[in-house]
Amino acid sequence: MASDRIFGLVTLITAVAYLAAATQIQTNFFSGEYLPKLFPMLIGGVAAISSLVLLFRPDPDPDWPATGSWIAMGVAVVVLAIYAVLLKPAGFILPTAIAAGILSYQISPRVRPAILAGVGLSIGLFILFKFLLGLGNIVAYRIPTPAKLWDALTLLIPFVGR
């Protein structure tokens, strides 16, 4: 009940914001006055109506995971986000080994297998991608300057990174 109501409220606010943004779409001589706005407004309208339906007729709640699992998933998201920004400045092998190891530990919390999985996947996949499949833009390792590392990490902080 509550989950669907919250979800409905979030989508309703998003839909209204989207509709507001749609009315502000810039147009010019080539596009005509209303064509670029028409489709977004239709979508926003349907989304708003569906959200209202959800608010008033919610389904039963799903089985949400326990707090511990939420924290684990939060950690996984942070790890993946940091991995995403470090892949370029720090190269493939080290970030991949760490990220894969942490994920592995989170699925099955044993230290040694997790380390083995991280290192094995990192090196194995690097060989697969670089030498067998020949994907060009992955690099084994780069030693980033502290400034570059900081630049990469600030990308994750809203309003600080570019």
Next chain:
Amino acid sequence: MDILSNLALGFSVALSPYTLMLAIAGCFLGTIIGALPGLGPSNGVAILIPITFTLGLDATSALVLMTSVYYGAMYGGRISSILLNIPGDEPALMTTLDGYPMAKQGRAGDALVLSGVASFVGALLATIGLMLLAPSLARIAFLFGPAEYFALYLLAFCTLGGMASNNQAKSALAACIGLGIATIGVDSSSGLPRLTGGNLHLYDGIDFLVAIVGLFAIAEVFFFIESHGKGSSIGVKLDKVRIPWADIWSTKWTMLRSSGVGFIAGILPGAGASLGSFLAYMTEKSIAGPKGGFGTGVPKGIAAPEAGNNAAAGGALVPMLTLGVPGSGTTAVLLALLMTLNITPGPTLFTDRPEVVWGLIASLLIANVVLLLMNVPMVKIFVKVLMVPAWILLPGVTMVSFVGIYSLSGSYFDLLLMVGFGMLGYILRKLDVPTVPVILGILLGGNMEDALRRAMTLSDGDPSYLFSSPIAIGLWVAAVAGFIAPMFLRKVLKKPQAITDFGAFGCIGSWL
């Protein structure tokens, strides 16, 4: 004998040693992907698209490779259904109903071979059906103007939404999320950015591959973290594999009927393979009656859903190739593949690029034979794959996804976006909001909007133009009916639940 000459053209494209090798490699890889619990045709094909694209294969080779993977994954799904009682993908759910009991009786090998043969029959008949039906449907599709196309896209969303979720509002929301994402970026007619929030990274729009890989593959990781990878151990023993001729012969009519049912279910836009296997199983169950013993491990109970499932997979290619409207999650992913290769499905594809269409059909036939030959003697190898533990598999899938997207664009922004889509996919699936309409929305949003704009331009802004032809009216009626009918049919056609020994995590995990 148009078809034969076209088919000859197809085989001339698809039967070179190189493409044959790709087909075999694709089938092998696909079967493994399908067999792995948590990886099905949709997310398996999705994570491979960016990599295939970066490999720089030409269109035909890439198509042969990926359709082989697709068919292979459809075959492989049954292995974990039968041995683990975990469906590798949603359509394989029905196979668990009789496959797992049969395996527990010590006939795991028989069940695997029988389901392999049933898959072959279903897929073969569906491919033949595709050859016969698709060209004529493509001719009809030439009559479609912008109004008809708009109604057709709407129909796809309505029927898919009606089937995929238990709550129409949720599937409508899912479609709106996808369509809304598709509108982000530089507008095609004015050349001005819209709905980007001023973010330069969004001027190009959001790549559908990023969304697909995030929603299908990364979301899976969160499900495994939640469940701690429980439930992937083989509970039944697989002895020597023999070919159960008697069972195959006794189920021949079942296979034929189920192929027919599955193919028709597959053609309906939005219905797809899950409905195909479900209807095939239910039809056979009612024909056999209570004495048939369905649910206790009878051969017919395995042959029916597998033939239906694979026939529906072939049938779903008919609307995808002729109209550009995919019928299921997996065909949506295949559509994404075609669009990545710069091939636009639709009626013109059959006249402009016959070598692609018929090459594809020929490679489907080849993949089918390869899979049958591969699956009977080599089934033990694929069973070994099931032993790969989740704590290696899921990090591996994540890293492959990252490398795929990274090699496509080289941008950290797309990677972050992919993680975001992963979180979105987890939340949506938890809330029973289907993710396939989101994908379909991102894929088709641009075309749907173009159709609407053209219709409005032609009619000078008169909305009644959208209902101006009999075809368009028919599609609108079908769309409304397809959206509303499941509300009333839901009590009759209840979604089957897997019989469980150890929780339902497997079917949540692959509930695409």
